Amino acid sequence: MPAADSLEAAIAVVTAEPRLHARWLNTFSYLEYVGFRKIVKSQRAETVDSELLTHALEEGRHALGLKKLAVKLGGEEFEAYAPELLLCGDEAEAYFQNLDAGCDALFAHLPDAQRAKVVYCYVTWLIERRALDVYGRYKVALGTSPLASRIAGLLMEEEKHLADINREIAKADPEFQTRAPELEALEKRLYETFLGQLSAELQASRPRASA
Template identity: 30%
Template sequence: MQALLHKIIEQPELHAYWLNTLSMMENVGAKKIKKCEHPIFVNEVILKHASEEARHAFYLKKQIQKIRKDACPTYEWQYLLAPKSSYAYLNQLDIDVCRYLKSKHELKHERLKYAAYLLVTYAIEVRADELYPIYQDVLRAYKSPVSVRNIIAEEQNHLEEMEKQLKAFSSEWEEMCRVVREIESKLHSVWIENLHQELGLS
């Protein structure tokens, strides 16, 4: 991952696309959380989490201006890295987790949506807890004006909140998390491989 990030940060255009890609993925996450909300029984944690993911998307967008003014105005494919894979990552994770919950735990309707929200978010927070600190270390090494320190702190809090909610949701939460992390790990590997191929590192 570090070699990939070094390659990206060394080239301002690639770095802008990387930030835009992360922003897009955070925005997709925020929209997925909103879709999982119950129409009436919405707790503060879900509202907080959706708003913070949307804020992360905005924050990452603003960071692009520190590298290149007026770069990446939208999430169109020409402004992203490995766009097909980047768009598919969270969507496929959501689909695969729902299939797992239906087949192995026979969940349906609102309970299925809520379980998928908990587990997909958990897996992404685990990944973010790994990715953003590595990215911040490389940014520091290059003395980049870009920073993701604020996101790191919030993602760590999100992970703790998700674990609490999962414990309350099911006595089988640890096994569910193990399976979902395996699903996410495979999708993450595909995403990273596609990034490597696009940047000529594979």
């Protein structure tokens, strides 16, 4: 099944069952939190500017907003990021960490400060594009639900992050045009691995969800 179809099938299963839906929201909250943490930790303080701070804080706000939605839908226990309150939480984090490590390995020859900047640019560029695709399909599936307008707000900020990084990335790496396809392929592989794991988990959850 093409990745877009697998994602849409997963969204249909998740949104039909409140607890699965709360776990889905909590998982995206967790990924936003990991993104926030990575942005903050990846740069040396002397290079942090207002754009980077804004990006980090907006990802932190996305984590909080999605967390509140998970709690609203699933109850107080969703305050935590415990594994049973996520959907493939370890696998989702592995997607993120492996992407970061893959980008980092490609620029291992650069001095630390320059590598930190270029890796931040590539990871952000790849993740924002994926976030727009996933959140975009999720929003469409939500239809006229009040949740859809919350996701629309989040999408607007992710679009701005992508526009910002599109301006930065060519400056950070003069070889961006020739290097981009290799990193896009890496991200696509990691995403499809995660999607396969998510689909398998949802398949396994089904009998329990309807019990």
